[in-house]
């Protein structure tokens with residue numbers, strides 16, 4: 001399957017996919033036909049290595065594709081963002097059988113969800129999900145929530161505690177098949193925005209999981225999680241840039257067509273100030289994301305650069321969507337305006353894959369030399 005151009009990719013997400021946004025908003029589901037079309041345009045293959053049927057794009061070369069998808073419906077960018085990230089832990093830590101799944105992920109035939117967050121416990125040392133040795137296998141108990149695409153995932157990367165020490169190496173990851181007896185997937189969790197992204201609860205009590213489903217070594221769960229999360233901070237920040245650019249584009253188009261007191265509002269200095277601030281903010285975010293991607297591609301340590309980009313972009317996408325909504329006037333507060341959906345979708349970024357407060361901790365540790 002040949003690699004699409006960025007223009008072809010953008011056309012799919014901003015025209016064909018966008019046409020389905022009304023039904024997705026209402027039903028909270030991505031139509032099956034659209035998922036197939038997303039696979040046909042190569043959405044799931046972009047960063048996947050060639051040995052698994054992917055295009056093997058570097059992070060820097062991938063950014064324009066993801067930004068294009070992020071200008072469209074939130075569920076579309078989530079498809080691209082997640083599938084181009086979640087193969088990484090399988091590639092780095094997986095057994096031969098687990099790595100074989102990556103080919104199916106690239107074609108869209110296999111969906112893998114990443115499961116860390118718990119309602120009862122925190123992440124890391126405070127995790128409540130536990131796995132206990134049972135003969136040659138494991139018994140796993142606990143719950144997760146807010147798991148993206150859990151509604152249709154075939155496998156779950158489950159990070160759980162394998163001892164009570166609450167140490168850095170107390171966590172272990174498992175790649176648990178959906179049909180594991182006793183694993184309940186409750187896809188009734190509804191989110192403010194990002195409709196169609198199938199968030200769900202997972203519940204499991206003493207489920208039996210064979211040792212061959214362990215992903216990585218015993219105690220390596222945190223590394224497995226971070227192999228996804230570090231890269232993902234760059235990818236997610238780029239999604240924020242794409243959505244903020246869309247919010248700006250919507251504000252510009254509206255400001256040019258909305259006439260008050262005989263003049264388009266785009267001719268008013270107050271509105272021009274909003275547009276200029278949004279433009280500067282989006283471009284500053286894009287610059288930080290490109291720098292983090294460059295370091296990542298060069299094999300340098302990019303943890304602090306990725307957290308810096310994410311911290312800035314989290315705040316940036318909030319400011320830009322706020323200003324865009326204001327430029328739209330009351331019309332922007334109605335579901336007839338695209339900014340209404342964009343505004344809701346942007347608020348998900350506050351939490352997705354780690355909050356601003358946690359990015360601040362990472363950045364401060366770097367700046368203070370800790």
Ligand SMILES: Cc1cc2nc3c(=O)[nH]c(=O)nc-3n(C[C@H](O)[C@H](O)[C@H](O)COP(=O)(O)OP(=O)(O)OC[C@H]3O[C@@H](n4cnc5c(N)ncnc54)[C@H](O)[C@@H]3O)c2cc1C
Nearest residue numbers: 114115116117146147148194348351352353354355357358
């Ligand atoms: C759209 C969306 C998609 C998601 N997809 C997934 C997914 O696929 N898989 C998955 O596992 N999770 C997913 N999540 C969950 C997300 O990763 C968590 O919501 C996020 O990491 C925050 O964790 P929490 O909700 O437990 O917040 P909490 O940890 O309860 O935090 C609550 C507040 O306290 C602050 N806080 C907490 N600890 C500290 C601290 N030590 N220092 C300072 N402040 C602190 C936080 O910043 C926050 O403001 C998703 C969330 C959203 C919104």
